[in-house]
Amino acid sequence: MPAITSLKFEIFGRVQGVSFRYYTRIKANELHLVGGCRNTAEGTVEGIAQGQKEAIDIFKQWLRYQGSPRSRIDDAHFEEKRVDCEEFTDFSVWH
Template sequence: MFLILICVFSAVVMSQNKLTSVDFEIFGNVQGVCFRMYTEEQGRSLGLSGWVKNTRQGTVIGQIQGPMDKVNDMKLWLKNVGSPSSRIDRAVFSNERDMCKLELHGFSTRY
């Protein structure tokens, strides 16, 4: 029993420390409603690295990097919350991959 608990605890700790990267694209009313500013703020508050940018097609794209559990929290936020005035119709996540170390540092808005 004790060994099983150690294995479960070890798996949880490893998944929390595992670094991951994911690209995203958010569809809906997400431009002109401070979506990028709130995304940058949320990413920083979670301790993530990444970037966010408006597209000419009216979507918002970006990339987030950090511990898997925090990246998953950010994915939920991007899919369900966003900025107060936004309307999120769809969130697409792609190119998810594990990483040994972060490639980005800090969270910024790109133009």
């Protein structure tokens, strides 16, 4: 069984009020990733995604350089680690 990669992320810029979390969930589902994301009080979007390393790499590029159509991404922080199994059953928008 291939190892699971767990990615913590925080995205900075104009990422609230532009459907960023909605589009993030769509992209995660396309890539068969599980986890979730939420807005922070500081105006960022943070979350966790888990899945195959190749899918995580694609997701990171999307988070850093694309995002939702009306977003503006100024910076992205990522932290990866290997885990034994996925800790989520789907990718959700947390509140």
